[in-house]
Amino acid sequence: MSTLPMRVPERVPDTVFPFRVPASQFFGPGAVERVGEEAQRLGARRALVITDPGVAKAGIAGRVRELLEAASIATGLYDQVEPEPSVASVERAFSAAQAGTADGGAYDLVAGVGGGSAMDTAKGVSLRSANPGPIQQYFGVELVPATGLPMIQIPTTAGTGSEITPNAIFDDTERRLKAGIVSYRLFAQVAIVDPDLTLGVPPAVTAASGLDALTHAIESYVAVKATPHTDLYALEAIRLIGANLRAAVARGSDRSARYGQMLGSFYAGISITNAGTGLCHAMAYPLGSAYHVPHGMSNALLLPAVLEYNMLADLPKFVKIAEALGEPVAGLSPREAALRGVEAVRTLSKDVGLPAGLREVGVPEEALEGFVDGALSAARLVDNNPRRPAREAVLEIYRASY
Ligand SMILES: [Fe+2]
Numbered sequence: 001m002s003t004l005p006m007r008v009p010e011r012v013p014d015t016v017f018p019f020r021v022p023a024s025q026f027f028g029p030g031a032v033e034r035v036g037e038e039a040q041r042l043g044a045r046r047a048l049v050i051t052d053p054g055v056a057k058a059g060i061a062g063r064v065r066e067l068l069e070a071a072s073i074a075t076g077l078y079d080q081v082e083p084e085p086s087v088a089s090v091e092r093a094f095s096a097a098q099a100g101t102a103d104g105g106a107y108d109l110v111a112g113v114g115g116g117s118a119m120d121t122a123k124g125v126s127l128r129s130a131n132p133g134p135i136q137q138y139f140g141v142e143l144v145p146a147t148g149l150p151m152i153q154i155p156t157t158a159g160t161g162s163e164i165t166p167n168a169i170f171d172d173t174e175r176r177l178k179a180g181i182v183s184y185r186l187f188a189q190v191a192i193v194d195p196d197l198t199l200g201v202p203p204a205v206t207a208a209s210g211l212d213a214l215t216h217a218i219e220s221y222v223a224v225k226a227t228p229h230t231d232l233y234a235l236e237a238i239r240l241i242g243a244n245l246r247a248a249v250a251r252g253s254d255r256s257a258r259y260g261q262m263l264g265s266f267y268a269g270i271s272i273t274n275a276g277t278g279l280c281h282a283m284a285y286p287l288g289s290a291y292h293v294p295h296g297m298s299n300a301l302l303l304p305a306v307l308e309y310n311m312l313a314d315l316p317k318f319v320k321i322a323e324a325l326g327e328p329v330a331g332l333s334p335r336e337a338a339l340r341g342v343e344a345v346r347t348l349s350k351d352v353g354l355p356a357g358l359r360e361v362g363v364p365e366e367a368l369e370g371f372v373d374g375a376l377s378a379a380r381l382v383d384n385n386p387r388r389p390a391r392e393a394v395l396e397i398y399r400a401s402y
């Protein structure tokens with residue numbers, strides 16, 4: 001009888017590590033049908049559905065309302081979520097929530113239906129239901145004093161993982177800064193993840209959100225806070241996205257590709273919830289804030305150069321990334337194999353039609369230097385990056401991504 005070698009973590013953590021996810025999760029085609037039952041289980045009587053105009057037009061928010069109402073839960077709709085939501089937009093959504101239902105009753109449940117913007121806005125409304133404004137005071141980690149209305153989160157894109165994470169990202173337009181609120185109080189009570197809801201997502205959105213998910217998977221895999229638990233989810237997410245994103249973009253009706261892509265996004269979300277992101281996200285936020293480059297696209301534009309910079313910090317993990325993306329690495333040195341992984345990311349981004357550089361999305365070259373401070377101000381992310389960047393390195397990565 002052969003003896004199997006003992007599996008040990010690639011990096012032995014020297015601390016006790018937590019592993020948190022929302023209490024209830026439903027994944028699979030048709031999962032959305034569970035929303036009424038789950039809302040009832042939470043004791044809800046009046047639910048506010050929060051979504052953006054596109055998702056409302058596609059009929060998905062309407063379907064969620066029907067399902068809730070069939071379970072005898074009164075509903076209201078807020079469908080004015082803006083992309084990359086500003087702090088002011090959260091206040092507008094909160095005002096709508098305060099108005100209550102037509103019968104004058106107060107909402108006791110918030111349902112976020114959409115991409116990261118809708119789900120994050122739902123988190124903002126929940127937060128404000130129990131805490132005074134302005135929400136900028138809660139930017140940071142675990143600064144939210146009280147738990148607000150319960151939330152059910154239903155993603156309609158495969159990318160942000162916001163249904164799983166305790167993070168909400170808002171644009172503080174006054175300070176021209178995108179920043180995050182991270183708090184266990186922002187965990188949804190229920191995440192309902194139905195890949196069939198993504199069947200109608202246009203190719204460009206599928207591509208950008210897919211690269212966001214890939215960035216989550218890779219950044220959390222090599223993160224300082226990575227743990228044996230998160231490594232499992234992160235590596236599988238990289239595999240799933242590498243295997244499914246092209247087909248999901250090429251033929252949106254491909255249910256198998258949509259399933260794989262949604263599972264990849266979901267696993268990447270579990271991984272960032274517990275291991276966090278890194279330098280790519282830190283560098284992406286100033287682009288979103290100053291030039292309104294969508295979040296997924298910002299990450300896609302920066303990811304290859306960030307990975308090339310980071311790979312020296314952990315070559316064995318970067319070799320695993322290359323393998324997970326299907327690159328043949330046998331016979332290569334670790335450095336060569338790691339570089340193959342970086343190239344595979346660049347090729348994937350190109351194949352799904354994302355722009356190749358910052359110049360293509362209207363960012364002037366003179367602006368690059370101005371992004372460096374904003375990127376480094378996201379200390380939570382920079383500190384979690386496997387390689388500690390100096391100012392010059394950050395500027396160099398922006399330039400290499402131009
Ligand atoms: Fe992201």
